[in-house]
Structures are given as structure tokens and as C-alpha cells.
Amino acid sequence: MRTATHETGSVGAPAEARLDARTWPIRLACMRGAHLVARAGFVAKAALYGVVGALALRAALGRGGATFDVKQALASLASPRGASTTLVLAAAGIAGLGLWFVLEGIVNPNGDRGAWAAISRVGQAVGGLGYVALAATGLRVALGHAPGPSGDQLARTGAAEALVLPGGPVVAVVIGLVAIGVGVRQAHLGISGGCLRVLDLSATSTTFRRWARWLAAFGFAAQGTLFGMVGAFLIRAVVRRAPAEARGTGGALDVIAARPYGTTLLAAAAVGLFAYALYAGIEGACRRFPGECPAPGRAAV
Template identity: 35%
Template sequence: MTVRKSYADGSVRAAGRAGFVARGAVYLLVGALALGIAFGRGGEEADRQGAVQRVAEQPFGSVLLWVLAAGFAGMALWRAWAAAVGGAGVRGAGGRAVSAARAGFYGFVCWGTAVSAAGGRSGEGGDAASRDWTAAALRLPGGRFLVGAAGLALLGVGVGVAVRAVQRRFLRKLDTAAMRPRTRTAVTATGVAGNLARGAVFAGAGAFVVVAAVRFDPGRAKGMDDTLRAFAASGPGPWLLVAVAAGLLLFGAFSLFSARWRRL
């Protein structure tokens, strides 16, 4: 029984590490697409859908997409395992619920990637989907308040991610004792910058959802791509988008570091 449990734990840990590699690859592509937008070469959406499309265009693209789908399946399995049996820093019912939600999210991402690998369409892009979901929610009784609460929650998540990045709390989940000093410096730098950029995107998207609720206009809601383009149209101009895009690239690198050093 002990040997069987150890084998299961080892398999789930391997699946989790594969998931971090897949997440890193997607964020590297999203960051590169966002840089293209900043420098006037943005023809594709700078979000997961755009990243999947970019992979599909490469030689053996469908094979690469199946590999990505397998990685996301591994992440979903690891998150589901943490929700079911605990561990991996999961504490209490709240932690298990968050892990279960993350498992569902990565299961959805896996499904969408697999559909694309099979040559189908996994649905609308993130921007159109955000507007459709917002429009559907606004039609519900009290929809404006529901949408506003969802936007505030997303904004809060973004701020929380940024604050935890500055506090370097992500290091608690990594085996820093086994790192060499230069490795720890690189991991810390990519973790801080990458999570700050990711937090900025979440907070920006949440703010647009709040505006959609206040103005009762689902067209104001934005997905990741439109949020990034809004950074380029802000006061600082494209340089703000350059900074965020560079941060997303660094988050991709941090995810690859996590595949090696994360305590699973």
C-alpha cells in the first residue's frame, strides 16, 4: 500500500511539473505577442488563444499542441489531487476549494488546447468571450451588482498577486535551500517582475469589468488581449505595454523555474 501511494504521489508530482512547463511556454508566447503589439506588429491576440494559434502555425504544430494539452492535463491532475488529499501548501477547506477551482480551470484550458490540436475551434477569443459572459450576466436580476462584484474580485486578485510578488511570498513554495545563489537571484527576479505584470493584467481586466457594470455596457469588458492593448493606449503609451509584456515573458521563465524548484 505504501509503495502504491508513493508511486501515485510521484506520478502526480511529475504531472504538476509538466503543467508548469506548459504554463511557462504559453506565457512566453503571450509576452512575445504583446511585445509585437507594442511595436506595431500585433496581428494576433496576445492571450492564450493567440499563443495556441501561434503554436499551430509552426511545423508539427498539432503535435506541439497535444504536448501542451498533456501538460495542462497534468496541472489539472496535480491541482485536483491537492484539493482531494491536501499537501502542496494547501491548508483547510478554503485552500482545497481554491485548488479545485484551479483544477477546473486547467481542465478547461486542456480541453480547449486539445480541440485546437485536433483541428477544431475551441470557442471565441478571450475578448469576445468576456463581453458575451458580461452581457449574459447583466441580463440577470441584479446583474449589474453581480458583474460589479466579479470585477472587484478580479481587481482584488490582481492587487493581491502584485502585493505578494513584492513580498516575495512565492519563494515559500520553492525549494530555495537547494538553489545556488545565482539561481535564487534569477528565480526571485523573474518571480517578482513576472507576478507584478500578471497582477497588473488581472487588475486591469477587473477594472474594465467594473466599468462595464457601472455603465451597463458589456462592450466595456475586456479579455487579456484588449487589456494589454489598453495599456498601449494609456498615458505612458506603448512603453507601459513593453514593461508588462517583458514581465509576462519573465513570468513564463519563472514558471519554468517552478517546474524544477516548486515543492509539490
């Protein structure tokens, strides 16, 4: 006759439970390490958008600033004498954040279901790959290479190539519509407060939570507006067969500055980007990651 020991490995303790208890410290360490890397990435993201906002505000105030995109902002961290520790750390953080977004989009740790959830996961993974590419640019600059074309140059080149490829204009218009959709979604996440659902603000004060809500609303609205403008410029460039009219985010800020009351509008956009940078810092500190749970056999605190 079999004993309970043969079936479970020990009386009253199934083998699966014993294995889980043994591997849990390793799994927990890996999980916390991944979360730490992602948090560092949010801090790097905050720094980059802070640079973009600061330079745009200086330009709006007539103090010699410039309208940069995040790629140019990352390259600006390079030291005139060569590799910059700040640049390398920022690139490493952005790479970690991008890889986390890709992993989260593929694994779906929240178990989200439905067509919209699938589309959001794909968009998140694609955005993560964009962060990885941005980090690669930073490392290239740290090694003494040129950062490559700016967002404006890439947009114009892409529009020009779309006009000569079979079906290219249709693809470009679809990409433009997707960019507009992403912009609308970002603005909605901020204004509705939906982006706050991933944060754990239970230990913060009411004033802090109120400020986080305002920063999210203003910051996501500013970023979403820029995304929408980039998409609209791409569609217009293709429809008019004028690739030079395509813009990246830096060019979108230039267009804002050239409008009536452009100085005021550019200053408002710069403050919005500052708000987005501050929110990214809050997200790095307070984001609630999937899988953060107590060890087996312990109650949640």
C-alpha cells in the same frame, strides 16, 4: 494465551506497519507520477506565457505582433496542416497542472486551517478547472475545431448577459471584485516573495535565488495587474451598461498600448509576462510538493 504473532502478524512488527511497507512503493510511484505531470504542466504554462509575452513585445516594437491571451496563445501552436504535436503536449501538460491544482485544493495536503486558507483552496481549485477548460480548448483545436470565443468575447458576452438577468449586475460586480482581489494577491505574492515558499532552492546558487526573486516580483506583478484590469473593466462595463467595455487579458494589453507612452507600457508588460513565464519554468523544476518524504523506516536526507 495469545502470542505477539497473532496480534501483530510478526514479532515486533505491527500489521499496519507491514502493510504500509508493502504499499509504500506503489504509493510513492503514484505520487512521483503525479508530481511529474504537474511539473510538465508548469513547463507548458511557461511556454504559453512566453508566447503571450513574445507577441506583445513584437507589437510594442512595431514588428507585427499581437496582444493575445493564453487561450489564443495555445491555439496559435496548431499546425496549419492539422494536429500539432506541440499543441497536444502543451494541452496535456496544462490539463495535468489543472487537475493537480484541483486535487490539491480539495485534499489540502498541507493541512492549512482558517477562513483565508479555505478561500485560497477554493480559488486554487477554480483556477485548476480553468486550466482544464483551457486544455480542452487545445485538444479541440488539435482535432480541427475552432478554438471558440476569445477572452475579450467571453467577457463582453458575460457582461451583456449579466445586464439582463435578475441580480446579474450584482453578481458581475462581485466577480469583478474577486478578479481584482486575485490580482492584488498575485502581485503581493510576487513582490513579498511569498510565492517562493513552495520552491526548494537549497541546491541552487545565491545568484540563481536572487534572480528567482526578481522574476517572481516582476512576473507576478504583471500578471496581477492584468487580472485586476480585467476585473475593473467588467465592473465598469456593468455600471455603465456598456458590455463592449469588458475586456479579457488580451484586451487589457490593448488598453495599455493605447495609453500615453503605450509602447513603453506594453513593452514593460511583455517583459513582465516573460518574467512570469521564466518563473513558471523554475517552479516546474524546483517546486516542493506536499508528501515528498522518505519511505517508512528511512531517515530524511
